[in-house]
Structures are given as structure tokens and as C-alpha cells.
Amino acid sequence: MTALTPPQGLLIPPGHGRSLRTPAQEVTFKVTGAHSRMASSFEVTVPPGFDVGAHVHTRSEELFYVLEGELDVLAFEPRVRTSDNWRRWQSRSGQSVTRATPGTVIAVPPGCPHAFANPTAAPARMFFLASPPPDHERYFEELLELLDGTAEPDAAAIAELRVRYDTEQLTPLRHHRGG
Numbered sequence: 805m806t807a808l809t810p811p812q813g814l815l816i817p818p819g820h821g822r823s824l825r826t827p828a829q830e831v832t833f834k835v836t837g838a839h840s841r842m843a844s845s846f847e848v849t850v851p852p853g854f855d856v857g858a859h860v861h862t863r864s865e866e867l868f869y870v871l872e873g874e875l876d877v878l879a880f881e882p883r884v885r886t887s888d889n890w891r892r893w894q895s896r897s898g899q900s901v902t903r904a905t906p907g908t909v910i911a912v913p914p915g916c917p918h919a920f921a922n923p924t925a926a927p928a929r930m931f932f933l934a935s936p937p938p939d940h941e942r943y944f945e946e947l948l949e950l951l952d953g954t955a956e957p958d959a960a961a962i963a964e965l966r967v968r969y970d971t972e973q974l975t976p977l978r979h980h981r982g983g
Contacts, residue, residue, distance in 0.1 A: 814839050821847065824944065828951035828979040829854060834931075837938030844937040846944070850875060850928045851979070855921035858890035858974040859966070861914055865935045868910040868920065873928025877904045878919040879912050890919045890975045917974060943969040951979065 814835060821832040830849035837844060850873070858878060868877070878901050882893035894900045904910065904920075912918045922928045934940035946965050950957050966973050 824948045826948045826952050827851070829948060831944045831948065833941060833944075836941050840937055842937075843933045843935040844939075844941050846932045846934075846940070847871075848930050848932050850920065850922045850930065852922050852925050852927065853979060855976075855978040856919055857977040858885075858893070858917050858919040860917045860972050860974065861970045862972075863914050863936070864939060864970055865914055866910075866912040866918070866940075867933040868904075868912075869931040870904045870906050870908045870910075871929040871931055872906055873922065873926055874924050875904045875920045875928050875930065876901050876923055877908070877910050878902075879910050879916055881917055885917065885974055887975055890917075891921070893917075919975070921978075939969055943971070 816834050821834045823830060823832040829851065832847040833844070834847060835843070835845040876891055878890055878893060880893075880895040880899050882890075883896055884893075886893070891901050902908075910918070910920075920930075932940075943965065947962070950961055950965065962977065963973070
């Protein structure tokens with residue numbers, strides 16, 4: 805009879821994990837699809853001026869927890885989806901964009917338009933869970949390669965990437981290039 809190896813957990817100390825850094829964003833992978841069937845998790849640094857743009861996923865579920873700084877956030881279906889500025893959107897119940905500060909949690913079910921942007925002069929940090937794994941891991945890897953700061957991002961390549969990873973972009977992604 806073969807002895808079964810008991811399952812083991814994963815411990816990621818502060819400051820550890822695989823990091824991807826560009827002038828547009830920094831993402832540190834904490835728990836990946838190799839470790840969990842439930843969700844991937846990341847620590848994300850959002851630089852001043854970064855705006856992910858409003859978008860929606862048909863099958864992905866996300867949770868954001870603001871650790872440091874401030875972010876404008878959206879997590880509702882607006883009365884009207886305009887393609888210019890999601891910060892002006894309002895829901896049928898009167899909900900509008902919120903300024904998220906440390907300790908704020910944003911839960912986004914599949915099908916819910918959402919966005920975040922850093923309107924301040926200081927970086928913001930958030931903890932981010934995405935399910936199912938590993939879609940967001942692969943998306944971040946490919947997106948940050950496109951936003952590496954060495955050239956103007958290829959809009960067609962970003963659009964194709966989003967389609968492959970269950971992301972319908974509703975308003976543009978915006979970021980200030982480094983340098």
C-alpha cells in the first residue's frame with residue numbers, strides 16, 4: 805500500500821512572489837493557478853494616472869482590496885454605457901463612482917462592469933483575487949509586455965488580448981508612459 809502525501813499549504817512572505825514591472829503597472833503574483841483551483845491572487849501597484857478603463861467579464865469574478873493610496877472605482881451597471889468617461893456613470897439606483905481608500909473592498913461578479921483609476925499623485929496598492937485561475941495571470945503577463953514603456957502600446961494587440969481573456973473593454977485603458 806502506498807502512503808498518500810498530505811496536502812500542503814502555501815506561504816508567501818511579505819515582499820515575495822514573482823513580480824512584473826513596467827512604467828504602466830506593477831503586478832506581483834502571490835497565488836497562481838499552479839497553487840489553487842479557486843482563485844489567483846496578486847498585489848498590484850497602480851501608478852498615478854493609470855486608468856484600467858471600464859470593462860466586463862462574462863465568466864471571471866474579481867475582488868479588490870485597497871492596501872494603500874486612493875483609487876476611483878466602479879462596480880455597477882450604468883444607466884447608459886458611454887465609451888468616453890466611466891467616472892461620470894451612474895446606476896439606475898443612483899450609485900456612482902466611489903473614491904476607495906485603504907480597507908475598501910470591491911467585489912465584482914461576472915457580467916458586472918467595473919473599473920479603477922489612480923487620480924492622485926501617489927502610487928496606490930491593492931490586493932486582487934481573480935477566479936477562475938489562471939486567466940488573469942496570463943492576461944497580466946501579456947498585457948504588461950505590451951505596456952513595457954519602450955514603444956506606444958499596440959491598440960490592436962491589446963484588443964485581441966482582451967478578447968482572448970474574457971474582457972470586453974467599454975472605455976479605453978489609459979496610462980502615462982515613463983520617462
